[in-house]
Amino acid sequence: MNSKLALKLVIIVVLIILMTTLSMFIYNLGRPFSYTEEGIKVLGEERGTYNYVIYLKPNTIYNSTKLDNAEFVYRKLVKSLDIKYHYTVDMVDEGEIKLKYNYLIKIVVPDKIEKILYKSKYFKLENHSKEITLELNDDSINLTKIDLLIGKIETESGLRIQDYNIEFITKLNLLYRNNITLTDNIETKLVMNILKRSELGDIIKFSSDNLSKTLSIKNTNIIYTEKIEKSYLYGGALTLSTIGFIGISIFYSKRYGWFKFKLFKDKNILDELKRFKDLIIKLDNDIEAGLKTQFIKVNSFKDILKLSDILSKPIYLYTDDTIVRLYVIDMDRIYLYNELIHDGQEEKK
Numbered sequence: 001m002n003s004k005l006a007l008k009l010v011i012i013v014v015l016i017i018l019m020t021t022l023s024m025f026i027y028n029l030g031r032p033f034s035y036t037e038e039g040i041k042v043l044g045e046e047r048g049t050y051n052y053v054i055y056l057k058p059n060t061i062y063n064s065t066k067l068d069n070a071e072f073v074y075r076k077l078v079k080s081l082d083i084k085y086h087y088t089v090d091m092v093d094e095g096e097i098k099l100k101y102n103y104l105i106k107i108v109v110p111d112k113i114e115k116i117l118y119k120s121k122y123f124k125l126e127n128h129s130k131e132i133t134l135e136l137n138d139d140s141i142n143l144t145k146i147d148l149l150i151g152k153i154e155t156e157s158g159l160r161i162q163d164y165n166i167e168f169i170t171k172l173n174l175l176y177r178n179n180i181t182l183t184d185n186i187e188t189k190l191v192m193n194i195l196k197r198s199e200l201g202d203i204i205k206f207s208s209d210n211l212s213k214t215l216s217i218k219n220t221n222i223i224y225t226e227k228i229e230k231s232y233l234y235g236g237a238l239t240l241s242t243i244g245f246i247g248i249s250i251f252y253s254k255r256y257g258w259f260k261f262k263l264f265k266d267k268n269i270l271d272e273l274k275r276f277k278d279l280i281i282k283l284d285n286d287i288e289a290g291l292k293t294q295f296i297k298v299n300s301f302k303d304i305l306k307l308s309d310i311l312s313k314p315i316y317l318y319t320d321d322t323i324v325r326l327y328v329i330d331m332d333r334i335y336l337y338n339e340l341i342h343d344g345q346e347e348k349k
Helices: 003-029 143-157 227-256 269-276 301-311
Strands: 034-056 066-068 072-074 078-109 113-119 123-141 163-176 180-195 203-208 211-224 280-282 294-297 315-319 323-330 333-340
Touching: 003 227, 034 163, 034 180, 078 143, 078 180, 078 211, 113 143, 123 163, 180 211, 269 301, 269 315, 269 323, 301 315, 301 323, 301 333
Parallel strands: 280 315, 294 333
Antiparallel strands: 034 066, 034 078, 034 211, 072 203, 078 113, 078 123, 078 163, 163 180, 180 203, 315 323, 323 333
């Protein structure tokens, strides 16, 4: 590989690097300095569970004087009900935990009556730790008093109440680290559904919505991009490649002339001569100058064609691997046109 071709290849490579770094630099300018990313941060868990004990009158149906968390029981066998509620909060990280709560008992006749029997005041628990625990114990419900109340409501309203609910409700408010509200006035309840059946007697069915919840908050993070760092990187690479391209191009132009990119290959003069094959006579050997021979050089292929036409003379062609020579002979005068085959430059004879 000669030095000229090698230099051309170096210029092309540097130009590719220049265009690549320029495009990357422009793309990086369009990127933001930062963007926000939203996620969910888990802080901990809260759990609440109802447990209840049904104390029974002497009977032959059950082999016990009490039932724990039974799904149903015959109303006539029930002496009393004790309700317990256990609530815990377990956090991932230690912090100030504040719990505000109260509880109430009410009677609900679906679509007709809703009456509060008891409502406690609000209580507070505070703890700087990973956990906090609430225990509600020995809250009893007197079913005899409730039966008397239902009878009084039927007398006053004229209603015949078949089914009704006794609801034990706990309300919770949980605050974490003084500014994160995790539970806002959430309610959990134990429902005792009193079903009046004439054949079997009244039945009490129990159901509870125990609490199991993951405590979390939306977490918004600001992610900073590498725009500034990459701007310096791409800008430096762009500057160096630009300086390199300009410097090598100037060096090439001083040594070989300006570098040219050709999209299409130049036509060879031999291709042009095919159109005039009737005028051309090929020579095996080049014409040598004689004592009286006068060579007159013409400037272009068109000029040699004009002379051939004016003088009514043929065009003699001699060629080798590098040059084409065209002659028009008029007595002792020989008109000559030279052209190099590869780069179209004229050669002096």
